[in-house]
Amino acid sequence: MEELRTAAEAVRQQLNVPAFDAVAVRALMDFIEQQRHGIEPAAREGVVNALGCFLGECIIRTYGGRWETNESGLVGVQLGAHTFVRPFVHVDRQLTHGLAESVDGFYLSVPDRLKQQPAPRKTWIPVPLPPAFRRPHAT
Template sequence: MPENTPEVTALQAAAEQVRQQLGLPAFDAAAVLELDHFIEVQRTELAPSSPDRAGVVTALGCFLGQCLVQAYQAEWAAGPDGSTGVGLANRLFFNPFYLVNQQLDKGPEASVAAFFRSVPQRLVSAAGAKKRWIS
């Protein structure tokens, strides 16, 4: 997805709103640690049937995605299935909304912070793989 599209602008605006609400200075690894903690606190109040859950997943997913974009020189992209996510190094595609939802469902075993820390190794492992999303 080109960076100046209305969809990317909306994703970035939602991420910025979350950053401000959480009082975080940047979209970086420290911010993802805070996001991880915030998700754990919210887990008790955001059951899968909660009417607020989809909106929270969307907002927090935008924030996680923007952290990936800025920390790893990634880009917002459309996945092979048409889903919105983040493409990295022309080789990997991650859906930050799915990752947030997984931590809400499974807790620390699906930590967004642990995922974020794993990205450099994933990039090494993906060297030579084929691009899997549409820019």
């Protein structure tokens, strides 16, 4: 995932921020707001990817975690054992919806996400089946 860190560093330099931190995320939020109406549709995916790398690296360096590909093949940041966040989605949301879906709000929500416990796994409840639905026993 070195390419993600390289892309994040390029964005950090472009935004002219000294670190991957809360101040940098606010600068990212402002940048997205300034640029979001002028991004050509053909360039949007590349913009989302680059800015998502930067947001993800800010999350990793502030809250810990690492870049991972989950079981569905999605790339994001794994935080602890149970929290997987997708910074690319949140960049895309701000590009689409503006400050109502700001990357800063998402970034600030990460500590609460880390406190949440995973939903308990469902267990199968044995239900008696009518004889017609029962599997025959092996003999």
